[in-house]
Amino acid sequence: MTHRPLEVQESLEERCNRILRNMEASLTARDRVGIQDFVLLDAYTSESAFLDNLRKRFHENLIYTYIGTLLVSVNPYKDLDIYSKKQMDTYMGVNFFELPPHIYALADNVFRTMLSEFNNHFILISGESGAGKTEASKKILQFYAVSCPSTRLLNNVRDRLLLSNPVLEAFGNAKTLKNDNSSRFGKYMDIEFDHRGGAVGGHILSYLLEKSRVVHQNHGERNFHIFYQLVEGGEEELLRWLGLERNCKNYRYLVQGDCAKVSSINDKSDWRTVRKALSVIDFSESDTEHLFGIIASVLHLGNLKFEADARGYATVKNNQEMQWVSKLLGIPGQVLQQGLTHRKIEAKTEEVFSPFSVEHAVYARDALAKAIYGRTFNWLVNKINESLANQDSSRKTVIGLLDIYGFEVFSVNSFEQFCINYCNEKLQQLFIQLTLKSEQEEYELEGIEWEPVPYFNNKIICDLVEEKFRGIISLLDEECLRPGEATDLTFLEKMEEKIGGHPHFVTHKLGDKNTRKTLERGDFRLLHYAGEVTYCVVGFLDKNNDLLYRSGKEVMQHSKNGIIKHCFPSSEPDTKKRPETVVTQFKNSLVGLTEILMSKEPWYVRCIKPNEAKQPARFDDVLVRHQVKYLGLMEHLRVRRAGFAYRRKYEIFLQRYKALCPDTWPNWKGTPAEGVRCLIKHLGYKTDEYKFGRTKIFIRHPRTLFATEDAFQVCKHQLATRIQAKYKGWRVKEGYLKQKEAATKIENCWRGLLARKERERRAWAVKVIKRFIKGFMTRNQPACVDNSEYLAYVRQNYLTRLKEILPKTVLETDSWLTPPPILKEASQLLQNIYTRYLVRQYVREIAPERKSQLLLKAQTSSMFKGKKENYPFSVYRPFVDTRIALEDINLKVLQTVQQEHIKYSVPVVKYDRNGFRPRLRQLIFTQEAAYLVEETKIKQRIDYASLKGVSVSNLSDNFLILHVICDDIKQKGDLVLQCDYLFEALTKLSVIADKQSCIKVVQGSVRFDIQPGREGFVDFKSGQESMVYRAKNGHLMVESTRMKSR
């Protein structure tokens, strides 16, 4: 990972400054009153300065102030608008010192520390009665209820956790002189969280309920709230069923303090809350029935009166109350009466019932009432615990809330105050151990330079109370258990005897003159860490024994009431063996509590009561100073000031923050201490901000740590993103590699396939080529296996090629593809077929006129082709129907020949038979005869029948000689003619006269008849130029140029 140390360092610095700025900025003018953290107090050793700050802030309704992480809370005795949902949101997830002090800040800090360090914590809320402990614990619980992640299931747990409070308060709290809602039992509540911070369950431990309150209350005090709530708020029908009247004054147990009605308490609405809460925390109908049955039966018991019979033994005076108790607890009246008025004594083999005196009966009745109520209270706590129990066994972390009775000093202090104050001594001892002592011991152990802070260690008082054999508790127990007449006074004497010299113990007898004045004879005084308390020994033994006569217990075992049955099981250990005394039980439970607390991280809320009058805006200096003193706040401040706010084992610190330095992330190779050194250097801690111990680093100011934590929070997200990115990258890369591998595999397979195909193709090609070559070599041999394919190929190839280059016309005879030898014959046949085909095509396409033309040309061809030299030049000259239009023939001539139908006429040159003079004439062929016409005269008519023959030379001249039969001398002889259209004229003649066979092509010379018996000759020869002349031999010489045949 890439770090930018400067940036981190800078941001750390900046962060510190920002926090300070924010702290400043977020402070309203009001918030600026005094100092928010006593650690910042200049005169930190001055109690007056401390008090001034507290007072100043209190008068501005700023009830919270820190001493480091310890929260000091002063009871405002009025509702402040600082517990809204908005406030909760403000404090959620914000560093402790970033906002003004608040119980929510502490709760949030504990919660987040628990989540990040995954360890257990407890918040010790201490202070004297009425200082606001219970309220503080409720605020914390409410904060968790809102701030924790919620699901339907978790909401259920949340509701139960919240609603367990009003129920426990109804049964365990009462109005005292000090507090209208004083907790008369100690309460330790564990809230269990899962790893996401969801509240998943809870568990409550209760300590020493002040049972004596059930039967007796001092003036101005009340019994437990539930009695008043039931009487005031209970529905008519319920009250009728319980045999109660809606008037507290009717019940003896409710009126001793003479203040059944208190303005600050609304019993009616509290009753409704309790009823609702009971249903949420899984109380069935019968549970509530039984529960209220018990509460009512206690009230009835209280009203039971006894009177002495003739023998002085107690009898029940008001039977009706008896019957109600009997009904409500489901115990037969007889049995109940017997139990209330007699004591069972076991004498050897038999049991004897010894009757009570009235006084004894009252005592037994009260004992029974106390026992019933006390055990019911325990049952209630267990029942709530069942409802809060978390079923899931996975590992949980807890935040414990300890709301235990505060130090109490009344005008008359009894056994209960002794226990309560002892408890406070124990908690102070724990506080000392966890903070003052352990802190200083730790500095010493870690070799940190340190100026010891003096503090009063109350161990000496704890020892005075609890030391084995010599402590007050041991002496009390001894006195309770020893045979013989032990009384409260003998107990006092014993104390004087055994611990008389102890500096924290004094009695009337032991005290000096002045002390005696303040002590009664039956009193003893303890110098508690919190101050002097004078206890009156009266009742100590009794209360410690908590005797419930055996018969009383047995009576309860008859009960049909489910809760009573459960609370007084018939299998209860034999009463012959003495049960543990109350104080020993209490001592043991405190030992258990100490163990629980010692295993957790402590946080403190110190509650201070500003005045005794429960009034707002009154700050009684003396009272507060006293509390500040005994709560050890000054010592705590001094230790805080001198010390270090935060320390952690090197391993743990490094483990958490190693991500903030590139050298320590992800793994540090050296020792953790060196790692932390390196980390701190990187973070730029100033030298006075920290110290290195032997195994731990000590950080002086919380803000340094918070800045580091903030940097870590930022870095954590970056890291998470990095890790996420790395992981995603890795996953994608893995995927890519897999795909690549698959692609390569497919490619390989595909290439293999292609190669195999190619190989097959080549093998095939080789085979084909081989066969081809072999075929080629044996192509001229007769068809055999070797050449059959080749020949087939040759054939096919030839035919295919032939098909492509077939001649387009018949004339292209020489373009026929030369066939291979084997196809010669076939080719010839094909050529013939094709030629015929072409001819047929050609013929089909010829028009009738052209056809007749061609027929004529064919005729000409058959007559002259290859015979006469100039024939080829005539071929392309088309024949026409006639060379002389009818109009050009003389009308006279026409009239003569018209009937014979003129077929053809052509101009000719006629050579006289004598002299061979050339004369222009018209030659006309009719159906019957050929006419030689000169203008208007028909010079000669030659009947076709008399046409003997026609001679033409083989040369290129245009001469024709018509030979006629000439029988008569008068008749004209043969005609020597020259015609430009020789071939046309002759062809026409041959067709018209059907004289084809008589047309002769001759060489050399032609003899002709000039007259019958007189012959003439025409000689033909080739010459340089065309000439016609009479040769010397009298022959007509026709010389014609030689023509190259085309």
Ligand SMILES: Nc1ncnc2c1ncn2[C@@H]1O[C@H](COP(=O)(O)OP(=O)(O)OP(=O)(O)O)[C@@H](O)[C@H]1O
């Ligand atoms: N934060 C607060 N805001 C307003 N009123 C408060 C606050 N804290 C306490 N009080 C008042 O003080 C009274 C006594 O407080 P609380 O019951 O918490 O005292 P306590 O310390 O539990 O006393 P005890 O030891 O007798 O049980 C409350 O009933 C309430 O009227």
Ligand SMILES: [Mg+2]
């Ligand atoms: Mg309380």
